C-alpha cells in the first residue's frame with residue numbers, strides 16, 4: 117500500500133524553514149565574533165578562540181534546526197517531517213485539503229516569512245504546518261492552484277458532470293456516467 121502511494125506520487129517541491137527564521141542565532145554569532153576579535157586585539161587569544169568556538173556551536177545549532185524540518189509538496193499530498201534520525205511525519209492528501217491559511221508574527225512579517233497551515237475536513241483540525249517558510253502566500257497559492265486544477269494523481273474529472281472523482285471509479289457517483297474500458 118505504502119509502495120503504491122510512493123509510486124504515483126510525483127515530487128513537486130521540498131522546503132526547509134527560511135534561514136531568516138534563525139535571525140536571533142545569527143545575531144548571536146555576529147556578537148560572538150565581535151567579542152572574539154576584541155579579545156584577539158587585546159592579545160587574550162585563549163578567550164578569542166573560546167568565542168570563535170561559541171560562534172561555531174551556534175552556527176551548527178541553526179543549521180541543525182533548519183534541517184530538522186522538511187516540508188514536501190507532491191502531486192497528491194502535502195507533508196511535514198520533523199526530525200533527522202527519529203522522524204515524525206504528518207501528511208494530508210491534496211484532495212482532502214479544505215483550508216490553507218497563513219500565520220505571521222510581526223517579526224516574521226518583517227522578514228517575509230510565515231507559517232502555512234493545511235487543514236482537512238476530516239478532523240476539523242490543522243494537520244500539517246510549514247513553519248517559518250519564505251514567501252508563505254506564494255506557497256499557499258501554488259498548493260491551492262494544484263488542488264483546484266486537481267486532476268491530481270488520485271482524482272479525475274467526470275466528463276459529463278465535471279465533478280472530481282476517484283481515479284479508479286468506473287461509474288461517476290454524481291451522475292452515473294460510465295467510463296469506457298478499465
Ligand SMILES: [Zn+2]
Nearest residue numbers: 274277288291
Ligand atoms: Zn459525473
